[in-house]
Amino acid sequence: MATLSLHNLVKAYGKTEVLHGINLDVADGEFVVFVGPSGCGKSTTLRMIAGLEDVSGGEVRIGGAVVNHLEPKDRNIAMVFQNYAIYPHMSVRKNIGFGLRTAKMPKADKEKRIEEVAAILSMTEYLDRKPAQLSGGQRQRVAIGRAMVRDPAVFLFDEPLSNLDAQLRTQMRLEIKKLHQRVGTTIIFVTHDQVEAMTMADRIVIMKDGHIQQVGTPAEVFHQPANAFVAQFIGAPSMNMLQGRITADGIEVAGRVIARKTPGAVGSAVTVGIRPDDLRVTPDAGSFAGRVSVLEPLGAETLAYVDIGGQEVVARADGRTPPPLRAQVHLTVDPANLHLFDAEGVAIR
Amino acid sequence: MTEIRASSAALMQTRAAKGPRDPWSVLRWTLLAMGAIVMVMPIVYMLSASIKYPFEMYDLNIIPKEPTFENYTYVLSDGRFLRWFGNSFLIATLTTLSAVFFDALVGYALCKFTFRGRTFVFIAILSTLMIPTEMLVIPWYLMSKSFGWLDTYWGIMFPGIMTAFGTFLMKQFFETVPDDFLEAARIDGLNEFQIWWSVALPLVTPALSALAIFIFLGNWTAFLWPLIVTNSAELYTLPVGLTTFSVEQAVEWELIMTGAALATIPTLIVFLVFQRYIIRGVAMAGLKG
Known part of the structure; x- marks a missing residue:
């Protein structure tokens, strides 16, 4: 186990800079998830930590030591790849033990270690099989086993669940989380799936265009997003964004004024964010009135898309008694649950 | 319904x-x-x-x-035939091993490493494919003469120890090997040669097998260069040796045909052995799905 620090980390390909000074401190044993859209630089950052990409500027420290110029094998890290990258010509046993090839330890100890890891991953009975004889989930376990066997200081996961089907992904998500609780190794996990990020992370790092947008616990990034991008990226369905204006009495949105103390000059424009969970559909008079344009039944709940004064918002309604399609409804929101963003998209608190 | x-x-x-x-x-x-x-x-x-x-x-x-079957008895009891057969086998085997090794090594480097002049080197290697052997034998001969390689095994073998075709073939096959495999091995502590040997090569077994077949057959049947570079009968390869059954007064076709029939045996064995690996290689799978 070890701490990990990124200090002003920069990556450039020729004159094109793709990472613009990343700063992050990861505590010993912490599970940190990098999340963001494609091309945001999360995988590049991970590969720089692994030593698979050169560092153009700044520092990567593992366990306090600068590792910028160390080979991947000398960084005491292990990585699980999106495509598993388990060797098809080797058995599960050889795949898991591959990382011990260069380790100076007796053969019996290596075998014991392989058996231990296989037992943790419930792969003991498959040790003599080839990867072609395994399912996708089992292959992923082998890849994790190969990373675990060396007992690294830091685990790096590069979108390891993205090739699995939805059910298996949920199962593996849980298994990785349990594994972390069991071994306690520092984990850096890259994903573009915000549900994975929310469910697994101790802290989430949200990235966009080579910049960190926010670092925080799942609750912090969900309830106190630093900016409009984070607010919309985290949470499904996305946060509703409405154009509003600060008035003397509160905030004017979609023709209604919601009473709430707001810093900022009267008359200035703001973006008002409302989570679909915070909008309640009521038949009585509420904050907004509108017509239901689309319904998406999800079982326990139904997502209702409501047109309010030319702006469409989505609200969660009860799955058993959803509002009828094209019905005139009212939406209420607790003013305390409004998220306000200035013209640059920065949160107003 | x-x-x-x-x-x-x-x-x-x-x-x-x-x-x-x-x-x-x-x-x-x-x-x-x-x-x-x-x-x-x-x-x-x-x-x-x-x-x-x-x-x-x-x-x-x-x-x-x-x-x-007297022709077979005659040819097999003639010490020269077995000598030529042995020469051909030795030369074809050593050249195949060498070419497969170096072609795969160079093909891998050209495919998986980024370095200045990589494209130029690749094009330069490819361009040698455009030159017919008949044109190359003159510089080969002059080179052999300068270095004292005439009438030696090394003289017969050296033009084939690495091939442009094999380099091209292996480079193309290494393109299909995902970088993730190599990076995983790099993190696991292997050096670049070990990665090539233990991870990349087994993933291109079908290409290696095909290349081995091509090179072995090419060297087994090679005639022009061994004919030019050798003078001593004990260094002849089988195709060159068989021509000695054709003299000014007569051509002993039955002996030439017998020798040729016997010469096909190793090529058939090589094909049958390596074909198995081609099929096995194709059947391998390791990535997602």
Whole structure:
């Protein structure tokens, strides 16, 4: 186990800079998830930590030591790849033990270690099989086993669940989380799936265009997003964004004024964010009135898309008694649950 | 249900239409049969001639009137033949091992490493494919003469220790090996040679097998360069040695054909051995899905 620090980390390909000074401190044993859209630089950052990409500027420290110029094998890290990258010509046993090839330890100890890891991953009975004889989930376990066997200081996961089907992904998500609780190794996990990020992370790092947008616990990034991008990226369905204006009495949105103390000059424009969970559909008079344009039944709940004064918002309604399609409804929101963003998209608190 | 029945009937009709009575099918099979005959006839003639007496040699009959294995006895008991056979085997084997090793090594470097001049090197290697062997033998000969390689095993082998075709083939196959495999091995502590040897090479076994077959056959049947570079009969390869059965007064076709028939045996063995690996290689799978 070890701490990990990124200090002003920069990556450039020729004159094109793709990472613009990343700063992050990861505590010993912490599970940190990098999340963001494609091309945001999360995988590049991970590969720089692994030593698979050169560092153009700044520092990567593992366990306090600068590792910028160390080979991947000398960084005491292990990585699980999106495509598993388990060797098809080797058995599960050889795949898991591959990382011990260069380790100076007796053969019996290596075998014991392989058996231990296989037992943790419930792969003991498959040790003599080839990867072609395994399912996708089992292959992923082998890849994790190969990373675990060396007992690294830091685990790096590069979108390891993205090739699995939805059910298996949920199962593996849980298994990785349990594994972390069991071994306690520092984990850096890259994903573009915000549900994975929310469910697994101790802290989430949200990235966009080579910049960190926010670092925080799942609750912090969900309830106190630093900016409009984070607010919309985290949470499904996305946060509703409405154009509003600060008035003397509160905030004017979609023709209604919601009473709430707001810093900022009267008359200035703001973006008002409302989570679909915070909008309640009521038949009585509420904050907004509108017509239901689309319904998406999800079982326990139904997502209702409501047109309010030319702006469409989505609200969660009860799955058993959803509002009828094209019905005139009212939406209420607790003013305390409004998220306000200035013209640059920065949160107003 | 009606739709399923209708489509089954349509499928049966299609199959019936593609049956042996289909005129296109007849034409296809006829063309294939003709192609097969053209391919097989020289082999059949060679085998037939190898069991004929000299007086029957110019008859076109496939089955000899008086079949004999005396030619085989004669050729196999002639020490020169076994020597040439051994020479060819040694040279073809060593050259194949060398070419497969270096072609795969260079192909891998050109495919997986980024360095200044990589494209230029690749194009330069490829451009040598455009030069016919007949043009290369002069510089090869001058080089051999300068270094004292004339009439030596090394002189016969050196032009084939690495091939442009093999480098190109291996580079193309290494393109199909995902970088994740190599990076995983890099993190696991292997050096670049170990990664190539333990991870990349086993993933391109089909290409290695195909290349080994091509190179072995090419060297086993090579004639022009071994003929030029060798003077001593004990250094002759089999194709060169067989020409000694043809002298000014007569051509001993039955002995040449016998020698040629015996010469096909190693090539068949090589093909059968490596073909197994080609199929096994194709069947391997390791990535997602």
